[in-house]
Amino acid sequence: xxxxxxxxxxxxxxxxxxxxxxxxxxxxxxxxxxxxxxxxxxxxxxxxxxxxxxxxxxxxxxxxxxxxxxxxxxxxxxxxxxxxxxxxxxxxxxxxxxxxxxxxxxxxxxxxxxxxxxxxxxxxxxxxxxxxxxxxxxxxxxxxxxxxxxxxxxxxxxxxxxxxxxxxxxxxxxxxxxxxxxxxxxxxxxxxxxxxxxxxxxxxxxxxxxxxxxxxxxxxxxxxxxxxxxxxxxxxxxxxxxxxxxxxxxxxxxxxxxxxxxxxxxxxxxxxxxxxxxxxxxxxxxxxxxxxxxxxxxxxxxxxxxxxxxxxxxxxxxxxxxxxxxxxxxxxxxxxxxxxxxxxxxxxxxxxxxxxxxxxxxxxxxxxxxxxxxxxxxxxxxxxxxxxxxxxxxxxxxxxxxxxxxxxxxxxxxxxxxxxxxxxx
Amino acid sequence: xxxxxxxxxxxxxxxxxxxxxxxxxxxxxxxxxxxxxxxxxxxxxxxxxxxxxxxxxxxxxxxxxxxxxxxxxxxxxxxxxxxxxxxxxxxxxxxxx
Numbered sequence: 001x002x003x004x005x006x007x008x009x010x011x012x013x014x015x016x017x018x019x020x021x022x023x024x025x026x027x028x029x030x031x032x033x034x035x036x037x038x039x040x041x042x043x044x045x046x047x048x049x050x051x052x053x054x055x056x057x058x059x060x061x062x063x064x065x066x067x068x069x070x071x072x073x074x075x076x077x078x079x080x081x082x083x084x085x086x087x088x089x090x091x092x093x094x095x096x097x098x099x100x101x102x103x104x105x106x107x108x109x110x111x112x113x114x115x116x117x118x119x120x121x122x123x124x125x126x127x128x129x130x131x132x133x134x135x136x137x138x139x140x141x142x143x144x145x146x147x148x149x150x151x152x153x154x155x156x157x158x159x160x161x162x163x164x165x166x167x168x169x170x171x172x173x174x175x176x177x178x179x180x181x182x183x184x185x186x187x188x189x190x191x192x193x194x195x196x197x198x199x200x201x202x203x204x205x206x207x208x209x210x211x212x213x214x215x216x217x218x219x220x221x222x223x224x225x226x227x228x229x230x231x232x233x234x235x236x237x238x239x240x241x242x243x244x245x246x247x248x249x250x251x252x253x254x255x256x257x258x259x260x261x262x263x264x265x266x267x268x269x270x271x272x273x274x275x276x277x278x279x280x281x282x283x284x285x286x287x288x289x290x291x292x293x294x295x296x297x298x299x300x301x302x303x304x305x306x307x308x309x310x311x312x313x314x315x316x317x318x319x320x321x322x323x324x325x326x327x328x329x330x331x332x333x334x335x336x337x338x339x340x341x342x343x344x345x346x347x348x349x350x351x352x353x354x355x356x357x358x359x360x361x362x363x364x365x366x367x368x369x370x371x372x373x374x375x376x377x378x379x380x381x382x383x384x385x386x387x388x389x390x391x392x393x394x395x396x397x398x399x400x401x402x403x404x405x406x407x408x409x410x411x412x413x414x415x416x417x418x419x420x421x422x423x424x425x
Numbered sequence: 426x427x428x429x430x431x432x433x434x435x436x437x438x439x440x441x442x443x444x445x446x447x448x449x450x451x452x453x454x455x456x457x458x459x460x461x462x463x464x465x466x467x468x469x470x471x472x473x474x475x476x477x478x479x480x481x482x483x484x485x486x487x488x489x490x491x492x493x494x495x496x497x498x499x500x501x502x503x504x505x506x507x508x509x510x511x512x513x514x515x516x517x518x519x520x521x522x
Contacts, residue, residue: 003521043475136438145436176498
């Protein structure tokens with residue numbers, strides 16, 4: 001059962017599961033916005049084809065196979081491909097092959113890939129996992145090829161590898177976050193001394209590109225998801241709009257200007273350990289507060305901005321997904337001066353970023369019983385918190401001078417994932 | 426490599442999936458047990474209510490097993506699939522919005 005708009009995704013998924021001829025009944029798209037009588041009409045028109053797909057002999061080989069779909073690469077090392085032409089021609093060929101994000105890339109020559117590999121201590125043929133949705137085998141060499149294309153320097157490679165390993169954690173749910181209509185993009189937060197060493201910025205304009213390490217590390221992860229995971233807009237990727245974080249989104253915590261211990265120390269890592277935290281996020285919601293200076297006043301404006309009917313995090317919070325809050329240094333300083341430590345900030349947000357059931361019901365991604373056990377839905381005045389518990393808030397200090405902070409809700413089922421940055425070559 | 430040729434390392438997945446044989450279609454729906462997996466998107470339940478009723482009334486299906494996914498974004502858990510496999514002769518799932 002497939003609506004028209006999902007035919008490509010359904011075909012790609014069936015193929016990767018080893019069932020390219022799986023019978024599919026295509027119906028009009030969309031179903032979600034139709035009236036009850038329209039839905040019934042589509043269903044009535046489809047039922048005979050569904051029955052036929054189940055009961056007619058459609059399989060050329062009728063033996064029921066007990067084996068699982070097997071998949072193999074021809075070799076542990078990536079294939080090489082000769083391109084006749086210069087840098088510009090090579091870029092055109094790579095684009096035609098579907099291997100770029102539309103921006104120019106550095107062609108991943110053997111010499112450049114080899115140099116990238118020297119930035120970390122892992123063997124090129126090592127397999128890090130299989131990446132959903134198309135279950136591509138993620139080898140260190142292929143990650144290196146994508147990092148070259150993104151423009152990374154070899155010393156960035158351990159950060160790229162850690163980001164890829166984070167995304168491969170089951171809790172990240174990369175298959176769904178890469179394909180969803182919700183348009184989520186992986187946002188990488190770097191903590192620890194490696195950020196300063198590599199120039200991964202947590203300061204001025206840290207979300208906005210023009211910083212080589214931020215732009216290229218974020219882009220490398222996206223190219224891996226595209227080329228190895230197989231989430232491309234003409235196939236499995238179904239973002240309604242997406243947002244530019246799908247090109248690249250990586251920044252460091254501005255630990256030097258934080259009034260508190262860094263995020264990774266709060267989470268129990270040693271101060272001299274470096275980590276990445278990757279979360280599939282729906283976008284960056286900006287909050288300006290240039291008048292209030294009491295700390296308390298800044299927090300009030302922040303939580304007011306979070307009472308946002310169209311942000312589906314309230315309808316998805318039961319999945320335990322995180323919320324990133326990135327305070328600019330000036331806001332953070334004022335909040336700390338008002339007596340808030342990290343825990344108190346998170347608890348304030350949890351207590352006040354709430355909306356009543358009556359406002360959220362039958363809007364956004366409302367689904368009956370989703371809040372079961374968390375909120376009494378029979379009470380229209382019951383308040384739904386933006387996250388399941390205060391520990392689901394990832395609080396970081398980021399940005400330069402000025403009075404603009406932001407928050408980024410996780411998407412759907414992505415729990416976020418953290419990895420220690422190892423393998424520094 | 427001469428000056429006009431660039432040799433690149435393939436950055437994309439090279440996995441090849443061996444096709445599986447499809448399970449044989451059942452001879453007839455008459456008396457069969459059919460599982461319907463609801464992807465939990467808005468209106469999926471309404472759509473499948475109609476399908477379920479018609480499979481029973483017009484096609485002689487004996488029993489319908491329903492399962493509603495926790496989220497459209499996550500696969501049906503393997504243990505649920507096994508349970509549906511044991512409890513039914515055929516299944517229908519959806520990729521849709």
